[in-house]
Amino acid sequence: MENLSRNDSCPCGSGKKYKRCCLQRDEALAASKRAEAATIRKHIQAALEHHQAGRIPQAEALYQQVLRIDQNNPDALHLMGMIARQAGNYDMAIELINRAIQIKPSDPVYYNNLGPAYKALSRPEEAIASYQHAIAIKPDYADAYSNMGNVLRDQNRFDEALACYHKAIGIKPKFVEAHFNLGNILKDQGKLDEAVASYQKALAIKPDFADAYCNLAVVLDGLGKTDAAIASCQKALALKPDFAEAYNNLGGLLKDQHKLDEAIPCFQKALAIKPDYAEAYNNLGDALKNRGELQEAIACCQKALLLDPNGLPGLDSAVRLATLYYLQGDLPQAARMIELARPILEKTGSKFRAAQTYCRYIDMLLSWWQQAGPALQSREGAETIYVIGDSHILSAHNVPILKAGKPFLCQGRWIEGCKQWHLGNEDGNPYKDQFQSIIQSIPHYATILMSIGEIDCRPDEGIIKAWKKHPEKTIEGIAHATAAAYLKYVSQIAAPRSQKIIISGVPATNLSLENIAGDELKQFVGLLDIFNSMLREYSLKAGMDFLDVFTMTNSGNGISNGQWHLDSTHLRPDAVVEAFEKHYLSATAR
Incomplete structure (x- = not known):
């Protein structure tokens, strides 16, 4: 057939010469196929231009025209799959790209573009x-x-x-x-200096790479270079003004x-750009x-939990x-959270220790109130003791106590993660703010219990961590400086409002101590004393x-006597009652 001459007999069996019989038909058919191929190439080229420019409806219309001409055109099927993937229709994307692969299994690009659809559907092994x-088709396929x-x-x-x-x-x-991407994984591994180097290489190649500036900011912050981190976020926003993630990161740095007052508008701008963030x-x-x-x-945390009930923002919001x-x-809503x-x-797993601690602690508090709470009777005419501090304030919250025979009701004021060191530190910080x-929201002459x-x-x-970092100092010296600075700051801030301050001690430890070596254990329990x-x-x-909860909970060696702890660190609500009745030391009684 390929060597058929115009003057040969026509293969159709008519007995006529080929030029007098089927040649014209075959030439017309070949011309038609060439025209179709040219039309397909033209449509694919035009569609790609629309696609790359973000004009998706126009691109899709042209791909559809190609498929009407040739329903098995692999390029059109593949590119329709790409449109489906970009629209979030991952199942359709997988179906279309796999059809293209069946027709043309030798194209590595099809496989590379199929992977992200599987990834989006949490099918990592298929991706x-x-x-x-x-890579098997094209071993040097960097993408x-x-x-x-x-x-x-x-x-x-x-490692892989x-x-x-x-x-x-x-x-x-x-x-x-x-x-x-290398910078991202180094960031995840905590190799921050190496991550910085990778992001900087990316920016040397592409100076307008806003995403790299945004992620570089996170790493710089981790290295304590906050001003440089803020500048990196601002650079990302200058390059990409509608960059929600950069606004969110900048807000976190400012917070x-x-x-x-500067951080909150950043978060609000991020949400204006990306309302489901x-x-x-x-x-x-x-x-x-x-x-x-x-x-x-509360309204914002509820929204975060609604948007991401199974992720880390949801976890953080649920605990808060x-x-x-x-x-x-x-209490019912607390239990639901x-x-x-x-x-x-x-x-x-154990990655988020603080969240785990809060969840267990609040869960145990709720159980305690259900079982033993009714025995605590509040008294008429009780004044308020405002309890300021970290998670320990929850044990005292809403607990009725007697102080020197006078009834009070404890009301918690929460500063998440606050340490004595934070308040005694000369530098400003969110905890002091x-x-x-x-303090400004609490009335003059009110009674305040500091429960950190x-x-x-x-x-x-x-x-102990500070001592290991500065072994030239002593544990006693660091403890003295921390306690003195903390008490000086609290006294100075409360004095203008003539507020009565009570300082709570730190309970004896109820931690599991099996994994702490002998000398370290001695240092630890000695520090508590x-x-x-x-x-x-x-x-x-x-x-x-002074509220001496250490003496109340101490078995004699800095370790809990097992009478008052709710968990490894926090006390039961009735321990607060006991402390005020039997372990309250008045400065005026000295």
Whole structure:
């Protein structure tokens, strides 16, 4: 057939010469096919131009025209799959791209573009297999290596992901996305200096890479370079004014610098750009809580939880809501928040220790109030004791006590994560801002109990950590400086309002101590004794009363006597009653 001459007999069997029989028909058919092919090429080229320019409806219309001409055109099927993927229709994307692969299994681009659809549907193994197919066809396919690294990173398979990124960069040294992705995984691993270097390489290749500036800001903040981090966020926003993530990151940096009036508008701008941004709602809720706008904070946390009930913003918001509801006396809602947080914590393991601690603690408080709470009787005419501090204030909240025979009702004022060191530190910080705001909201001449827990006295934090960093100092010296600065600050802030300050000691430890070595254990329990002695001595000398919960809970060696602890660090509500009745030291009685 291929060597058929015009003068040969026509293969149709008519007996006529080919030129007198089927040649014209075959030539017409060939011309038609050439015309169709030209039309398809023209439509595909025009569609790609629309597609790359973001004119998706026009691109889709042209791809559809191609498929009407040739329903099995692999390029049109593949590109329709790309449109489906970009629209979030991942199942359709997988179906269309797989059809293209069946027709043309030798194209590595199809496999590379199939992977992200599987990734979006949480089908990582199929995504990885797609990239491996692409690489098998094209061993120097840098994009496929980088994309496979992203999936492996999500699976916490960091070594494999790193190998993929390095392979991609080895193939394509100026591959900006691979340098960026390498920076991301180094950030996740806490290798912050290396992450900075990777982001800077990405920016050297692509100076207008807003995402790299945004992520670089996070790493710089982790290195303590806050001003540089803020500048990096601002650069990202200059390049990309509608960058919600950069506004959110900038807000977080400003919040940490206790610039709430600047941070809050950043979170609000992020939400104006991206209304379903759970992390920004969570951060805005935290900032509003720190500014004392509790109802607005609750509304933001509720929104974050609604948008991301199974993720970290949802967890953070659920725990914060549980605490705020508990402080508002809405115990059923607090219990509901704990139930919502529990499955997230089970999924994330021990990674989020603070959230786990709050959840267990509030859950145990709720059970305690249900079982033993009715025995605590509030008395008519009770005055308020305002209890300011970290999580330990929850044990005292709404507890009726007698102080020198006079009835009081404790009311908590929460400063999340606050340490004695934070308030005694000469530099400004969000904890001091919150403390001053709370003090201003409490009436003149009111009674205040400072109930800040054990964070400064933990075996792996606070005073011991500072001593290990500065071994030329002594534990006693650091404890003295911390206690003295804390008490001086509290006294100075409360004095203009003539508020009566009571200082609570730190309870004996109820931690599991099996994994603490002998010398370290001795240092730890010794610190508890030293720090409480200093708090007691200095507060009484300064005219502040002292609540000696250490003596009440101490078995004699700094370890809990097992009578009053609710969990490993917090006391039961009835311990507050006991402390005021039997372990209250008055400065005026000395």
